[in-house]
Amino acid sequence: MKSAIxxxxxxxxxxxxxxxxxxxxxxxxxxxxxxTPSTLTDEIARFLFMWLALIGGAYxxxxxxxxxxxxxxxxxxxxxKLASEAAILLVVASFAAVVxxxxxxxxVSRTLASGQVTPALRISMGWIYGAIPFAGAxxxxxCALFFAEVARGxxxxxxxxxxxxIE
Numbered sequence: 001m002k003s004a005i006x007x008x009x010x011x012x013x014x015x016x017x018x019x020x021x022x023x024x025x026x027x028x029x030x031x032x033x034x035x036t037p038s039t040l041t042d043e044i045a046r047f048l049f050m051w052l053a054l055i056g057g058a059y060x061x062x063x064x065x066x067x068x069x070x071x072x073x074x075x076x077x078x079x080x081k082l083a084s085e086a087a088i089l090l091v092v093a094s095f096a097a098v099v100x101x102x103x104x105x106x107x108v109s110r111t112l113a114s115g116q117v118t119p120a121l122r123i124s125m126g127w128i129y130g131a132i133p134f135a136g137a138x139x140x141x142x143c144a145l146f147f148a149e150v151a152r153g154x155x156x157x158x159x160x161x162x163x164x165x166i167e
Contacts, residue, residue, distance in 0.1 A: 001008040002142075002145055003136075004013040005138070006062060007059070009055060009059040009138065011053060013044035013052065013055055013059060020052060023042075023044045024041070024045050027041045039120045042120070043118055044121070047118070047128045051128075052130065054131040054132060054135035055131065055138070057139075058136075059137040059138075061092075061139050062139075062142040063159045064146075064159060072084070074118070082150050082153065085146075085150050086147065089147050089150065093139075093143035093144075093147070096137075097136070100133060100135060100137075100141065101136040104129065104132030104136055107132065108126045108129045108132070109126070111126040111129055112126035113165055126161055139162070
């Protein structure tokens with residue numbers, strides 16, 4: 001199941017990045033070559049970048065390749081290391097559940113109810129903010145998987161570059 005979600009997230013990230021590059025390229029061409037900047041691609045790029053950052057962060061967390069300060073945990077071993085990992089996962093899961101999912105859902109709901117729309121595209125800002133609870137749910141899923149590994153007495157595996165498929 002994890003590999004299917006990883007693959008899906010990879011493809012979503014690739015698609016978002018591809019559209020983002022196309023939007024920014026068109027924005028530069030329309031501004032400096034045509035002399036009339038495109039307001040649509042500017043807004044699309046801004047919102048896609050937000051989705052890319054949040055989904056990319058969740059994917060990176062799932063691959064255990066996120067930035068971490070492991071000065072303390074690298075000196076631990078055995079049960080102490082597992083306990084440290086469990087505590088870290090509980091903090092991350094709490095943040096994902098409370099701030100990203102609950103707070104993000106609240107933000108999305110309020111924004112959808114208010115009818116706030118984007119200036120150029122005229123789409124609801126609630127859809128834009130939907131990246132927050134979505135990424136929080138993905139992070140919470142990965143936390144559950146990693147916590148299950150810790151409960152079995154094993155440290156979650158860090159994916160190396162050779163573990164990542166070339167698609």
